[in-house]
Amino acid sequence: MNQKVSNSYIIILGLMLFSLFFGAGNLIFPIMMGQEAGINVWEATAGFVITGVGLPLLAVIALGYSGKSDLQSLASRVHPMFGLIFSIVLYLAIGPLFAIPRAGSVSFEIGIRPLLPESWSTMGLFVFSIFFFGVAASFSLNSSKIVDIVGKYLTPIKITFILLLIVVAIFNPLGSFQEPIERYTENSFFNGFSEGYLTMDVLAAFVFGIIVINALRSKGVESGKVIMVSTMKAGLIAAVLLAFFYSAMAYMGASSVAELGILNNGGSVLSGIANVYFGSFGGIILSGVMIVACLTTSVGLISSCATYFNETFPKISYRSYVIIFAVFSAAVANFGLSQLIAISVPVLTAIYPLAIVLLILTFFHNAINGKKEVYQMSMLFTFIVSVFDGLNAAGFGVKPVDQLFTSILPLYEVGLGWIIPAFIGVILGIIIGLFKRGSKKKEEEQFI
Numbered sequence: 001m002n003q004k005v006s007n008s009y010i011i012i013l014g015l016m017l018f019s020l021f022f023g024a025g026n027l028i029f030p031i032m033m034g035q036e037a038g039i040n041v042w043e044a045t046a047g048f049v050i051t052g053v054g055l056p057l058l059a060v061i062a063l064g065y066s067g068k069s070d071l072q073s074l075a076s077r078v079h080p081m082f083g084l085i086f087s088i089v090l091y092l093a094i095g096p097l098f099a100i101p102r103a104g105s106v107s108f109e110i111g112i113r114p115l116l117p118e119s120w121s122t123m124g125l126f127v128f129s130i131f132f133f134g135v136a137a138s139f140s141l142n143s144s145k146i147v148d149i150v151g152k153y154l155t156p157i158k159i160t161f162i163l164l165l166i167v168v169a170i171f172n173p174l175g176s177f178q179e180p181i182e183r184y185t186e187n188s189f190f191n192g193f194s195e196g197y198l199t200m201d202v203l204a205a206f207v208f209g210i211i212v213i214n215a216l217r218s219k220g221v222e223s224g225k226v227i228m229v230s231t232m233k234a235g236l237i238a239a240v241l242l243a244f245f246y247s248a249m250a251y252m253g254a255s256s257v258a259e260l261g262i263l264n265n266g267g268s269v270l271s272g273i274a275n276v277y278f279g280s281f282g283g284i285i286l287s288g289v290m291i292v293a294c295l296t297t298s299v300g301l302i303s304s305c306a307t308y309f310n311e312t313f314p315k316i317s318y319r320s321y322v323i324i325f326a327v328f329s330a331a332v333a334n335f336g337l338s339q340l341i342a343i344s345v346p347v348l349t350a351i352y353p354l355a356i357v358l359l360i361l362t363f364f365h366n367a368i369n370g371k372k373e374v375y376q377m378s379m380l381f382t383f384i385v386s387v388f389d390g391l392n393a394a395g396f397g398v399k400p401v402d403q404l405f406t407s408i409l410p411l412y413e414v415g416l417g418w419i420i421p422a423f424i425g426v427i428l429g430i431i432i433g434l435f436k437r438g439s440k441k442k443e444e445e446q447f448i
Contacts, residue, residue, distance in 0.1 A: 004226075005216060005219065005221060005226065005230045009219065010230055010233045010234050010237070011237065013212055013215060013216075013230070013234035013237075014233070014234040014235070014236070014237025014238050014241075015156075015237065015238075015241075016211075016212075016215075016234075017060070017208055017211075017212060017234055017235065017237070017238035018237065018238035018241045018242060019296045019297075020204070020208045020211070020296065020297060020300040021056065021199075021201055021204065021205075021208065021238060021242060021297075022241075022242060022245065022293060022297070023099075023103055023293055023294055023296065023297025023298075026052070026199050026201070026242070026245075026246070026293075027106075027162075027249065027266065027270065027289070027290065027293060028106060028110075028265060028266025028267050028269075028270065029048075029195060029196075029198050029199055029266055030045070030048060030052070030246045030247075030249040030250045030253070030266075031249040031250065031252055031253035031266045031269050031270060031273075032253060032263075032265060032266035032269060033045070033048060033192060033195050033250055033253065034249065034250035034251060034252065034253025034254040034255075034256075035253040035254065035256060035257055035262050035263065035269055036180060036181045036183070036184050036253075036262065037180050037184040037188055037191075037192070037250070037254060038177050038178045038179050038180035038181070038184065038254055038257065039177045039178070039179065039180060039254075040180045040184050040185075040188040041177060041250050041251065041253075041254040043188040043189050043192070044184060044188040044189065044191060044192030044195070044250070045192060045246065045247055045250045046189055046192065047188070047189040047190060047191065047192030047193035047194075047195070047196065048192040048193065048195055048196045048246060048250070049196075049243050049246055049247070050193055050196065051193050051194075051195075051196025051197060051199075051201070051202065052196040052199050052201050052242065052246055053201075053239050053242045053243045053246065054239070055196075055201070055202045055205075055356060055359070056201040056202050056204070056205035056239075056242075057205075057235045057236070057238070057239040058359055058360075058363075059202050059205035059206055059209060059355070059359045060205050060208065060209035060212065060231060060232075060234075060235040060238075061209075061228070061231060061232050061235055062074075062209075062359045062362040062363060063206065063209035063210060063213060063231070064209070064212075064213060064224075064227050064228035064230075064231035064232065065228050065362065065363065066362050066365070067224050069210070069213070070087075070210060070308070070311075071086075071087050071090065071091075071206045071207065071210070071308075072084060072086075072087040072308075072312070074206070074358070074362065075087055075358060077361075077365070077370065077372065077375050078358070078372065078375040078376055078379050079372070079376065082379070084312075086351075086354065086358075087308065087312075088312075089351060090203050090206065090207075090351070090355070091207070091304070091305050091308050091309070092305075093200065093203060093344070093347060093348070093351065094200050094203045094204050094207060094301055094305075095301055095302070095304075095305035095325060095329075096305065096325045096328045096329045096332065097332070097344075098200070098340060098343070098344040098347070098348075099200050099204070099297070099301055100136075100298050100301050100302060100305075100325065100329040101329045101330075101332035101333040101335075101340055102333075102337065102340050102341070102344070103294035103295075103297050103298045103301075104128075104129055104132045104133060104294065104298065104329060104330065104333040105125075105333045105334075105335075105336065105337040105340060106267060106290065106294055106337055107128075107132065107290040107291045107293075107294035107295070108124070108125050108128045108129070108132070108333075109267050109337050110267040110270055110271055110286060110287075110290045111286060111287035111288075111289070111290035111291050112124060112128055112287060112291075113125075114271055114283050115283055115287070125333070125334055126334060129330040129331075129333045129334055130330060132291070132294075132295065132298075132330075133298070133326040133327070133329055133330040133333075134326070135295065136295055136298040136299050136302055136326060137302065137322050137323060137326035139295075139299040139303075140299050140302040140303040140306065140322045140326070141319060141322055159241075161285060161288050161289040161292070162245065162289055162293075164285065165252075165273070165274060165277070165285065165286075165289070166245075166248045166249075166252065168277050169248075169251070169252045169255065169273065169277070170248070170251070172277075173255040174255050174256045174258060174259040174260070174273065174276060175255055175256070175257065175258025175259050176255070176258060177254045177255065177257075178254075178257040178258060181262065187414050190411065190414035190415070190416060191414065193414075193415075193416070194349075194414065194415045194416075197348045197349065197352045198341070198344075198345065198348065200348065202352060202355050202356060202359070203348075203351070203352070203355055204301070206355070206359075207300075207301070207304040207305075207308075208300060208304070209231065209235075210304070211300065211303075211304065212231050212234055212235075213227055213231060216230055216231070252269075252273055253266070253269055256269060256272065256273050259272075259276060260272040260273070260276075265337070265338075267337070270286060270290075271283070271286060274286040298329075302322055302325050302326060302329075303322070305321070305325055306318050306321035306322045306325060309321050345393045345394075346390040346391070346393040346394035347390065349386065349389045349390045349392075349393040349415065350383075350386050350387050350389065350390030351386070351390075352386070353382050353383075353385070353386040353389075353418040353422070354379060354382055354383060354386065357378055357379060357382050357418075357422050358375075358379070361374070361375055361378065361426075368426075368429075368430065368433075369433075371429060371430065371433040373429040373430070373432040373433040373436070374425075374426055374429030374430055374433065375429070376429065377425035377426070377428045377429035377432065378422045378423075378425030378426045378429060379425070380425060381418075381421035381422055381424060381425035381428075382418045382421060382422040382425065384421065385405065385409065385412070385417050385418040385421050386418050388401055388402065388405065389415055389417070389418070405417055409421070
């Protein structure tokens with residue numbers, strides 16, 4: 001049995017992982033953040049890179065470190081029912097409810113819509129959705145070829161397109177950095193940190209990490225240590241590429257304000273920059289970038305979601321799930337990009353902290369002796385705070401609760417109030433675990 005992984009295959013895995021991550025949100029959110037942050041762009045980018053690069057890398061490594069073969073097994077360390085519910089919610093969030101439709105909608109809005117008359121937009125989106133998700137479904141039905149298709153072919157094409165735009169923007173910037181908008185005048189780092197939620201990369205990392213692990217096992221690798229080290233190497237390749245491209249996209253956004261002004265969304269910024277540098281040819285380049293970027297992400301998400309639901313609810317075949325998710329995503333994409341983002345923000349705000357706490361606890365699993373009480377209390381306390389963050393993001397904040405949390409929880413106003421409660425939950429879980437252990441030991445002594 002082969003227990004060695006060649007460097008060339010690790011590079012392919014790293015490129016595949018980067019390509020799966022670097023989709024719709026990863027293009028539009030950092031460049032929009034750059035516009036808004038202005039002279040504070042590097043501080044905001046540092047926060048964005050933590051949630052958009054650092055934490056996803058940790059999540060991928062955590063899967064390799066845990067020895068678990070899927071997200072549900074890992075999340076079941078809290079409780080089996082939590083593992084099932086959390087996994088379903090996560091797969092739906094990064095799948096047919098938000099991420100997959102968003103990929104199709106973004107690729108149309110930026111890559112195709114500028115080339116069409118305004119009167120054709122609705123019909124154009126409908127036709128494009130059918131074509132886009134039809135191709136994504138076709139690739140997904142050949143899931144065994146994902147590594148070769150994405151890692152060897154589509155990623156180099158996408159990198160070439162984006163690098164061309166970045167190089168021109170760096171050597172010939174549109175202008176100097178401007179003053180930031182109000183929310184980036186203070187707490188730029190924390191606002192960038194929260195902005196990274198929108199990429200969904202930590203959530204996706206739990207899924208994409210499984211693809212890497214399965215790809216390694218398909219090569220005959222069974223050693224847990226080899227899998228973890230190989231996964232870490234592939235993850236580092238993806239992380240370096242992501243950090244570079246996020247920083248470059250943020251720079252382009254910050255330097256574009258003098259020429260374009262602050263626009264409504266990252267898609268408009270990308271279109272504006274491409275048109276300034278390349279004219280009508282810029283639209284063609286941007287179309288290629290967006291469609292390839294979004295397509296590769298959609299293939300990975302559809303395949304991963306179909307695999308999970310087929311394993312969990314096997315009465316429906318993998319092929320059927322692929323078709324269902326592709327058709328559903330095509331339908332949802334037609335609601336439009338703005339509506340999809342508006343709906344996704346509250347949900348992501350509520351569940352993202354749970355994912356972060358779960359991955360951190362994974363690395364301390366042995367240190368806490370795998371005590372369920374630690375997992376349960378920390379996740380409970382985290383959720384109590386994050387659910388109110390989600391309500392605030394949805395515009396349904398509970399004022400008395402917000403005032404209480406603001407007064408007692410550091411960083412609550414910047415969306416990070418869950419950190420202290422999560423830590424308190426860990427301490428409380430350890431104490432409860434020790435108490436239960438002491439009670440059990442006393443019972444055994446009485447029995448003897």
